[in-house]
Amino acid sequence: MKANDKILLAHGGGGQLSDSLIHNTILPRLSNETLNALGDSALLDIDGTKLCFTTDSYVVKPLFFNGGDIGKLAVCGTVNDLAVAGARPLVLSLALIIETGFPIADLERILDSIAKTAAEAGVKVVTGDTKTVETGAADKIFINTAGIGKKLDCANLDTSRVKEGDKILVSGTIGDHGMTLISKREGIEFQSTLKSDCAALNSLTVKLLENLKDEIKFLRDPTRGGIAVTLNDIARGSGQSVLIKQSDIPVSPNVQAAADMLGFDILNIANEGKFIAVVSSDAAEKAVAICRSHRLGKDATIIGEIQKCVDVPTVEILTVIGGKRIVQMPYGRELPRIC
């Protein structure tokens, strides 16, 4: 059996290998029109009611970190997948897989966090499941949440609508979640100054969509694989190229220092409380203003634009020293168990 006959960590990393697993192993077997769209959420039409439906498992390590915990992440992650699909999140399911011996006090802390985050995001946990496995058969606790949202009538998100000249907006600083986790795992001293951005974005995305309607052409929360994956998805989905300007990308100095010290490219680092939007050129400044008036978007800014594709759709970055380089789809190895 060759190495590539087995699952590698990178198969779950959100990069090239995840992509290959989805396209070569999963989709050929389960193919249907809804699944094949590979959106953050599936779009369903049940008797004329348009719903979004999504699922995510959370295997983050450590379970508790500055700015959040696995419970908060499990609510925010799924709420955000609905939010960036142009939906108003309504309900969540909650499924726990717990290792025998896990302290009930920790479970209570996680459940309290789930309850608080769900209340803040305006969603209800309506159904659940608990499984236990022997000590050693799982690492402490894994959580799955699936979510249902009501598709907003005003949302018309579709990468095929993305055109040359459209602007690329990021809702705030990038890399905070991933660098907080990896620094804590590596035991880096300055980790206490880092804080995950873990947050439910639906109040901001709904506001943006209700105000700017189809001027917003694409939304995505850049989690695993960071904004590098999201920007490559925009290029691939639209058939256009993407140019971003490094000096315009908001990054906290502590986060940048941690990334530099540990040798990570900040573009590949996971975020859990940010989104990337593609906005028509005319509405771009209005979009920035709407974001900045909301506590979750106060550092929002335009970081680049859509350019005509001359050969294959690519993502390029204009670096601070004036050069240009390609931003590749990351391989997926960088940060296992980040969410």
Add this chain to the structure above:
Amino acid sequence: MKANDKILLAHGGGGQLSDSLIHNTILPRLSNETLNALGDSALLDIDGTKLCFTTDSYVVKPLFFNGGDIGKLAVCGTVNDLAVAGARPLVLSLALIIETGFPIADLERILDSIAKTAAEAGVKVVTGDTKTVETGAADKIFINTAGIGKKLDCANLDTSRVKEGDKILVSGTIGDHGMTLISKREGIEFQSTLKSDCAALNSLTVKLLENLKDEIKFLRDPTRGGIAVTLNDIARGSGQSVLIKQSDIPVSPNVQAAADMLGFDILNIANEGKFIAVVSSDAAEKAVAICRSHRLGKDATIIGEIQKCVDVPTVEILTVIGGKRIVQMPYGRELPRIC
């Protein structure tokens, strides 16, 4: 820290300890009207469209067994939770947590099984997620499926409608799934003659409900904890008592032999392709006939009835030797990782 400060295997067993975890730890934190109903599925009303929504994680060991595998189980289990809630299952989500080093050939086999079972059950997998964890951080593969179904207008399932004289129907032989798994794990020789009953029940439940409408008062698939849990739930939910007759309960001789040899009470053993129904006395024979005309209900039979509760609601069994004993809610320890 005391023993009961930690999660035990029995907390996931579907019995008393699961019950206590749900009522003492989970519900007080996440309480809302829909969740508190603790149905097999949550009943949602979204703009007048009535939906059922459910989730289940699957941690079964071994992954492949006679009559099924973790993939088939992950489809059937969630489809059945929707079916017994009186819904027509429509779509599933599929979330995989995979240990590094897991053979891709095994993953393909599981995905093929998911595809086949979903097609047979008439449901589509519309959204998914894949996470990988380091070797040793999970036992091979865990699967979560959440599902959405359309509530049938004709279904009026509610234990408060259960009345004295109503009949208790089981759709076929009991204990097949659990005894197949435990025998395989224990390496018992006759295990090759046992076969899990794992099946999607929705074609039968929809037929039953469309024909008998509100004569069907309760449906449940007796999985973890077996029919003992389901019958106790009927007693508790209705405030009535339940009397079943041991000689009327269909059990395959091989399954009974395995249970006897290993010292299990067949009433506590999980099923994955059966349901218990409470049917009005007038419609009971018709319900049996409808079941028997379907391949999944050919051994359907009436096993008991609802009796007036004199003190506290209890479940009693009239044994083959003529005695009566209480059927208790099992503690939950019997069969870890059965689904």
